[in-house]
Amino acid sequence: MKRVLVLAGSSEARELIAAISSRFDVVASLAGATRAPLELGCETRVGGFGGVSGLVDYLRDARIDILVDATHPFAAQMTDHGAQAASLAGIAHVVLQREGWVPTAGDNWVFVDRFEEVAQIIPKGCTVFLGTGRQTLGDFANMVNRRLLCRVIDPPQGPFPYDSGRFVVGRPPFSIAEEVAFFQSESVEWLVVKNAGGTRSRSKLDAARQLGLPVVMQRRPALPDVPVVDRVSACVAWLEGQT
Template sequence: MTLLLLAGTGDARRIAQRLAGADVIASLAGATRDPVALPIPTRLGGFGGEAGFRDFLTAHAISAVLDATHPYAHRITARSARICAALGLPFLQYLRPGWVPEVGDNWTEISREEEAATLIPTGATVFLGTGRQTLDRFANLTGRRVICRQIDPPEGPFPFAGGEFLLGRPPFSVADELALFDRLKVDWLVVKNAGGEASHTKLTAARQLGIPVLMIARPTPGDWPHVASIESAMEWVRAL
């Protein structure tokens, strides 16, 4: 049996560590230029669409697919589930639980990035913890200072007026985030409900500083199998 692990998250790295020595191939989409190496054979880059993914599964005799990509990589997950179903291959999505507000949090959920402009007043300093791939969806935040943190140096100027990039490679401690938000005079934090402990530190910092948070809702899960814990994912692999 050859398992394909769709990776790209810290949880996928932990799964890969537990699968070291097994017949498994990891795949990274290439969103980060210098990703942390995984302890299993790894391919980098996209598959070239649905046909390319199907060809890869066939050429490498993949017998099952475990999707541990980002909870917001819904297009990749939907495509993978659809093709696995067509080929009769077992498929499982590892979908870690989302964050829930705690006492003292000031969160507002929005369904689309473009909605941020209806809630954030002109003149505010906005910190985007959403990554660069959806940055263009915030172009209507005119009149605000917009700061987008990303891992890799930008390949071009900020895509709209009033914005700036900030380089940083996670993980970030609560103390790191407190100092950063205070230095930048952040008024609003915008994040995706990615879940997980490692990236929760910015939410803890926002709570301690009284910064309101816009939480972009998760995509609705599909009707394919999914689990919410790494141990459940490993049980599925062992049962194959």
């Protein structure tokens, strides 16, 4: 039975693991960013590998045959390290990454490559919902004179890093109605999000369209030159082709 390391962290990773566990010996890896992650139903390791060399050592020591990168679309460093390590270890490698969102009629999106650009777009005095996670807050230091709201899964262990803002605790998914009610109750005027894709967090964009709110959307980082699939079923088929 082939031994597969799944770099997890996405809903697709959980679906993939459930789909292949009976045919492959699966190990999942989580970065450890969430203090109480959902169970994956397989052997799971938590924490970093110590760079490319550490990941290469792990792949060899754990006798991994195939590496599947099913991390978040913005886990660019891990994706890059995975590609390098798989090549150095001489094992098969595939990236499972869902398709990104595209604007439709009624959407008002502005695209950026870096969050530091947002301050040039959103006027001062606005209330801004940062649907980008706690780890990105350092990128918004130039967003002075705006009220910032950042949603996090785990209760914060420290104060909000800027005077004019606060954390909002909640675990997705949220319905469109819930997002509409939240945006209205907080008088949100702008959204800032990453182009994560998928249906799990799409509701905030649907709510923004319903309310006529503008959205700043960060483009995805480029992927390495490796096989890429955008659906769990396609990844299962690719894996079966490696046996």
